[in-house]
Amino acid sequence: xxxxxxxVLWFILPLFLVAAFxxxxxxxxxxxxxxxxxxxxxxxxNNGSSTKAIDEKDEVPIINVNKSTTTPKRFSKIxxxxxxxxxxxxxxxxxxxxxxxxxxxxxxxxEYIPHGPMYLNATSFHRxxxxxxxxxxxxxxxxxxxxxxxxxxxxxxxxxxGYFIQAIEVSKFRTxxxxxxxxxxxxxxxxxxxxxxxxxxxxxxxxMKNTTMDYVNVISQKYPYWNRSLGADHFMLAxxxxxxxxxxxxxxxxxxxxxxxxxANTSEKFNPxxxxxxxxxxxxxxxxxxxxxxPPPSDRPVLVFFAGGVHGPIRPILLQHWENSKDEDVQIHxxxxxxxxxxxxxxxxxxxxxxxxxxxxSPRMVEGLYMGCVPVLIKxxxxxxxxxxxxxxTFVVTIHVKDIPKLKKILMDxxxxxxxxxQKRGIQMRRHFEVNSPPKRxxxxxxxxxxxxxxRLNFRVHDVDES
Numbered sequence: 001x002x003x004x005x006x007x008v009l010w011f012i013l014p015l016f017l018v019a020a021f022x023x024x025x026x027x028x029x030x031x032x033x034x035x036x037x038x039x040x041x042x043x044x045x046n047n048g049s050s051t052k053a054i055d056e057k058d059e060v061p062i063i064n065v066n067k068s069t070t071t072p073k074r075f076s077k078i079x080x081x082x083x084x085x086x087x088x089x090x091x092x093x094x095x096x097x098x099x100x101x102x103x104x105x106x107x108x109x110x111e112y113i114p115h116g117p118m119y120l121n122a123t124s125f126h127r128x129x130x131x132x133x134x135x136x137x138x139x140x141x142x143x144x145x146x147x148x149x150x151x152x153x154x155x156x157x158x159x160x161x162g163y164f165i166q167a168i169e170v171s172k173f174r175t176x177x178x179x180x181x182x183x184x185x186x187x188x189x190x191x192x193x194x195x196x197x198x199x200x201x202x203x204x205x206x207x208m209k210n211t212t213m214d215y216v217n218v219i220s221q222k223y224p225y226w227n228r229s230l231g232a233d234h235f236m237l238a239x240x241x242x243x244x245x246x247x248x249x250x251x252x253x254x255x256x257x258x259x260x261x262x263x264a265n266t267s268e269k270f271n272p273x274x275x276x277x278x279x280x281x282x283x284x285x286x287x288x289x290x291x292x293x294x295p296p297p298s299d300r301p302v303l304v305f306f307a308g309g310v311h312g313p314i315r316p317i318l319l320q321h322w323e324n325s326k327d328e329d330v331q332i333h334x335x336x337x338x339x340x341x342x343x344x345x346x347x348x349x350x351x352x353x354x355x356x357x358x359x360x361x362s363p364r365m366v367e368g369l370y371m372g373c374v375p376v377l378i379k380x381x382x383x384x385x386x387x388x389x390x391x392x393x394t395f396v397v398t399i400h401v402k403d404i405p406k407l408k409k410i411l412m413d414x415x416x417x418x419x420x421x422x423q424k425r426g427i428q429m430r431r432h433f434e435v436n437s438p439p440k441r442x443x444x445x446x447x448x449x450x451x452x453x454x455x456r457l458n459f460r461v462h463d464v465d466e467s
Contacts, residue, residue: 076463077179078228085182088131089457095127112442118394118425125389129442132453138173139181141219144188147196148211152189157363158239159283160262160444161189163435165237167445170438182456183233183258184225188215190238190246205242209249216250229461231257235452239280241359244268258455260448262361264383273458276451277383279433279444282363288435294347294372297423303329304376304411305345306353307336308364314355314378314401321405330408346371350419351397351411353378365396369430374422376411378404386432386447388454395425 075083114122114129144150150169152162165187168174175181193208220226226234235258236247243261247254254269264270264277283291294300310316322332331349336342346352352373354364360382368375375396377384384392392398399410432447439445 078461078463081180081182082460084135085457085460088128088135091131092124092128095123112431114389114442116425116428118391118429119389120391121389128389128454128457129446129450132450133441135182136173136449136453136456137175137181138168138171138183138185138449139175139178139225140168140185140187141223143218143222144215147192148188149215150187151192153191155283155286157280157282158191158262159286159435160278160281161191161237161239163437164445164448165189167437167439171445173449178223178225181225183235183452184219186215186219186234186236188212188236190240190243193246194240194242205245208242208246212246212253213249216253226252229256232459233456233461234258235260235276237278237448238262239278239361241361244270258452260452263359264385265360265381266383267381270383272383272387274455276448276455277385277387278448278451279366279385280361280363281366281433281435281444283435287437288370291343291367291370292430292434293370297350297372297420300348300350300373302331302345302349304351304353304407305331305349305373306355306364307331307333307342307345308355309357310334312355312357312359314380314404315357317401317404318353318355318378318407322407327408343367343371346373349373350423351376353407356380356382366433369395369426369433372423372427374419374426386451388451390429390432395422395429397422 114126116122119125150165152165153159154162154166168185169187178184190208193211197207197211198204216226216231231250231252234253236243236253237260238246239262241263244259244263244265247257247259248269253259256274258274258276259270260276260278261270262278262280264272264275266272270277306318308315310319318332319334322330323334325332331345332353336345346367350373352364352368353376354362354368355378356362360379365375365377367373377392377396377398378401380401384390397411397414399407403410431442432444434440434443436443436445
């Protein structure tokens with residue numbers, strides 16, 4: 001064999017080897033998907049990830065290779081959408097892996113940049129938030145009429161429902177083109193369902209569940225998106241205690257969809273890897289006017305305060321041990337004495353107890369942050385809001401139910417400098433729970449959206465036949 005023949009052989013042999021590898025590993029010409037596993041992203045956001053993990057676990061889908069052709073595949077709309085999300089994941093994880101605080105120069109002038117130990121990883125959170133602002137799109141289904149849909153309460157305890165529905169309708173995150181959406185919002189209000197459909201004292205849930213099921217049936221028959229993902233890229237938002245139970249009427253809504261709930265109770269099937277915990281915020285006047293701010297720690301003479309009804313398993317224990325205490329440091333009441341202001345007592349207190357009632361959610365936690373009173377959480381099975389990015393242990397106290405008799409000792413044993421640190425950090429974290437109209441960056445509206453964004457980054461929607 002002459003030298004020219006050897007050169008040809010050396011050139012052709014590697015091509016045959018590559019072709020054989022493709023045929024063996026991909027005999028049907030199917031797509032190569034380098035998928036990110038469920039919950040992988042939420043963990044790596046805070047725990048870090050190597051560059052190798054990013055390359056191997058989180059790439060965009062590559063060209064479809066067929067035995068009969070090597071013509072590059074034309075990507076579908078959903079594949080392009082997923083490729084954009086893959087780039088966002090890679091940018092966030094790479095920044096975390098590099099342990100860098102550098103953000104592009106034009107972004108360093110933002111009014112607020114997350115920093116400090118209150119965040120599990122401030123740098124990753126900042127990058128993720130900026131990626132959300134640039135990319136995230138929400139489609140709001142237009143079906144349904146007020147008051148059950150596109151409407152909700154904007155005052156009192158369940159105000160977050162109406163506030164979010166109104167805010168997302170006019171938000172820059174909303175898209176009118178469903179093909180460009182990363183998630184799809186079901187704009188129903190559970191509070192309005194209960195107010196207008198539920199028959200008081202009937203204990204009959206069927207009509208509310210059927211109404212919700214009918215709505216999902218309408219959008220699943222009219223649009224392809226629910227069936228494409230079995231509801232995984234859809235979300236609902238509700239603050240009423242009954243929302244989890246109503247969601248159980250639709251298996252895919254409960255099992256697959258993102259449920260943004262105040263009642264974030266893992267014993268009631270709240271799944272923190274896909275569901276979102278949102279704060280319960282009591283707005284007597286529909287705004288935060290008069291609710292923000294309080295005196296400095298030196299002007300707070302009361303050690304700990306609570307006032308509230310006796311319901312649920314925890315509050316009776318709390319009141320049994322402390323309601324009749326003559327200790328001026330411990331102000332635990334079923335009902336406040338006449339003429340005593342509830343909000344004034346919060347502002348006079350160093351610590352404010354936030355126990356579960358019938359359900360785990362309570363507006364007291366946010367009230368404490370609003371007014372500079374360090375929250376004391378006494379709750380079982382509760383997932384705190386935004387716990388993917390916030391380190392709650394740095395600005396709240398958590399006490400187990402069994403330790404209620406030792407309440408005063410536990411709080412008195414906290415060193416003064418640690419209390420001052422927690423109180424200051426709680427005030428800094430207040431921005432993430434504030435209700436603004438229109439919404440402001442990093443406020444409660446954007447933090448809820450960011451939690452939903454994280455869940456959407458955590459899975460991939462595969463294509464369906466669009467022909």
